[in-house]
Amino acid sequence: MSNALKAKIAAAVGTVDRELIALSNQLHDDPELGWQEHRSAAAVSGVLEAHGFELDRRYLGLETAFRAVRLPESSVRFTVGFLAEYDALPGLGHACGHNLISAMSVGGAIALAAVADELGIAVEVIGTPAEEGGGGKIELLERGAFTNLNLALMAHPAPVDVAEAEPFAVTHWHVQYDGQAAHAAAYPERGTNANDAFLVAQLAIALLRQQLPSSVRVHGVQTCGGEAPNAIPERTEGRWYVRADTTAELIALEDRVLKCFEAGALATGAKLTVTPESKRYAEMRTDAEALDWYRRNALALGRSFDANPADVTMNRASTDMGNVSQVxxxxxxxxxxGGTASNHQAAFADACVGQAAERTLRDGATALAWTALDAALSRTHTN
Known part of the structure; x- marks a missing residue:
């Protein structure tokens, strides 16, 4: 029974192949940043609506979220949720491949729906905005999303195949110093240099790193550092991430990093304001049995998990899917x-379209749908 159903799923992916590629290319050519993905959300949900999914736009009050549902003709025995991400990176477009994530989830859902009636499977696709630092899934989760699912799944592009995600927990901060502008040559004593505050903080963080464990990452970028060399900067801003293996370790670390930023304010007299850009992303709690099904299904499609260990570390990237997995x-x-580029490089955006990416799209959609099928067949007797 399983093999026949999987053949039907694979055929269904083939039927919508051109639509999926067109969707992926459309998202790639028109990247939108987190919380601004209006055209992207409409494009992704529109394909699902055309294939019989009932659409809930602006899901749970979030403008660029959606929920698309296809219920079986029989009673529901198992509910699968494919998650779609479609936000892009500032200046880099889809250099994390979210165009492929959406297309794979849409393809997997449409294909699973082809066998859902006879098995009592409810198929959902949840469009989740602002993964790149905005925590869209966390906002949805806190409004009641996902909790009806028996399995939530998605596949993320990377240079090579890696089965298990082991993401860092992460805190996202917006950091701002406010000082006092003055002419740097004529009235330097009247100024309070907000840029110096940032320099002190970055030096303190650099020194702190010597005492941090290997399970921790601290990094960021200064987005505003002054306007003119002869004007003492009165305001500087930056975005900083603090990561650790677990949420508990992350919380313990945050105060040490905050003290580095406080040192900048203390040394210069500038006022410090630290604002969370999202709620904390949690570590991943993987469904080991479902992951084993995915691994077997991917291997059956000709995928390989034998990559050089130095190339597989994208699986450490933080994701708000970790918060979903806690529930x-x-x-x-x-x-x-494929290729030599890695995520968040411009060349990786280029790698997420074209012939190789299209094979990835087909394989991902098929493997996800097969895995959802395996879970439904195995677990419906307990639901």
Missing amino acids: VNAIHPYIGV
């Missing part, structure tokens, strides 16, 4: 697009 059974495998 429902979930997997978040990585699927390779």
Whole structure:
């Protein structure tokens, strides 16, 4: 029975192949940043609506979120949720491959729906905005999303295939110093240099790193550092991430990093304001059995998990899927697009379209749908 159903799923992916590629290319060519993905959300949900999914736009009050549902003709025995991400990176477009994530989830959902009636499977696609630092899934989760799912899944592009996601927990901060402008030559004593505050903080963080464990990452970028060399900067801003293996370790670390920023304010007299850009992203709690099904299904499609260990570390990237996994059974495998570029490089955006990316799209959609099928067949007797 399983093999026949999987053949039907694979055929269904083939039927919508051109639509999926067109969707992926459309998202890639028109990147939108987090919380601004109006055209992207409309494009992704529009394909699902055309294939019989009932659409809930502006899901749970979030303008660029959606929920698309296809219920079986029989009673519901198992509910699968494919998660779609479609936000892009500032200046880099889809250099994390979210165009492929959306297309794979849409393809997997449409294909699973082809066998859902006879098995009592409810198929959902949840459009989740602002993964790149905005925590869209966390906002949805706190409004009641995902909790009805028996399995939540998605696949994320990477240079190579890696089955298990092991993301860092992460805190996202916006950091701002406010000082006092003055002419740097004529009235330097009247100024309070907000840029110096940032320099002191960055030096303190650099020194702190010597005493941090290997399970921790601290990094960021200064987004505003002054306007003119002869004017003492009165305001500086930056975005900083603090990461650790677990949420508990992250919380313990945050105060040490905050003290570095406080040192900048203390040394210069500038006023410090630290604002969270989202709620904390949690570590991943992977559904080991479902991940094993995914691994077997990917291997059956000709994928390989034998990459050089130095190339597989994209699976450490933080994701708000970790928060979802704390509540429902979930997997978040990585699927390779080939080439030498890695995520968040301009060349990786280029790798997320074209012939190799199209094969990744087909394989990802098929493997996700097969995995959802395996879970439904195995677990419906307990639901």
